[in-house]
Amino acid sequence: MTTSEPRPRVETGREPDLLTYIWNLPNFHELQNNPQKVLDAIDKFNTEEKRLINIGPRKGVLIDNLIAEKKPSVMIELGGYVGYSAIRFGDALKRAGGKKYYSFEINPINASVAKLLIELSGLQDVVSVIVAPSHESLANVVKDSLIESIEILFVDHWKDRYIYDLWLVERLGLLKKGESVIVADNISPEAERGTEYVDWLNASQSEKEGILEKHSFGTDFANVDLVEVIKEKGVRGSGVDLENVPGIPSYVYETKLHEFRNNSGRTDGVAISNVL
Ligand SMILES: C[S@@+](CC[C@H](N)C(=O)[O-])C[C@H]1O[C@@H](n2cnc3c(N)ncnc32)[C@H](O)[C@@H]1O
Secondary structure, eight states, rough: OOOOOOOSSSSHHHHHHHHHHHOOOHHHHHHHHHHHHHHHHHHHHHHHHHHOOOOHHHHHHHHHHHHHHHHHEEEEEEOOTTTTTHHHHHHHHHHHHHOEEEEEEHHHHOOOHHHHHHHHHTTTTTTTEEESSSHHHHHHHTTTTTTSSOOEEESSSSSGGGGHHHHHHHTTTTTOOOEEEEEEEEOOGGGTSSSSHHHHHHHOOHHHHHHTTTTSSSSOOGGOOOOHHHHHHHHHHOOOOOSSSSOOOOOOOOEEEEEEETSSOEEEEEEEEEEO
């Protein structure tokens, strides 16, 4: 297993066009402070104008219901894109009595679009967009003590980062047994056993130890308390390659894959994992 090739952080195109579309809508004023109308407008742009890669209404309802049931005080998402999931789930979290939704986004153009749409929805006090690679943002929320543990984590950035950020979350001590829930989008049932992320969720402790043995890490973690190092030296000064830290094999997950057929007929899934 190796870390992925770097992708360009900034690509422009249909995402800024979404802003032009929304600000030119004849009923634009009706969208102000109305998250549902903003979501409807994004869905309409997606189906009638240009394809976007947000979670959409069908999968969205599944996660809305999870939020209503678990009532998290704080949520984090990895991969904010143009703000659709942040508006949808930030609003659900607010309605369930929650306080804060952190949306981590690497691409500043997408993040800027998201910030404007979040503000248009009236959710700027609840939803914060943090523009940085997810591993840095995860370490920063720990360094700044913004969260003690994950209540619900929504994983929806690039799929090859899923396993590395899960390992980082484990290593940062952010998971609480019996409480934390991790929701991952774009897990296809065909690849359920094939992806490193799903393999890790389903592996036994000894299988996980085997996975880590085959992998090389830049830091010897035997005597390193990552949280202590980050709090003492900061995220950039820690000297640890946060994109590639070993997970903790003793965590046990119970995962249910919810399947959805997309417009092109392919089956896709949302994996909801409880930390046991
Ligand atoms: C599928 S989209 C997210 C869709 C969004 N969650 C929604 O449903 O509205 C993936 C996003 O993840 C961002 N991304 C990819 N790798 C990232 C990383 N390492 N850290 C933060 N964001 C990342 C991409 O720039 C892109 O905007």
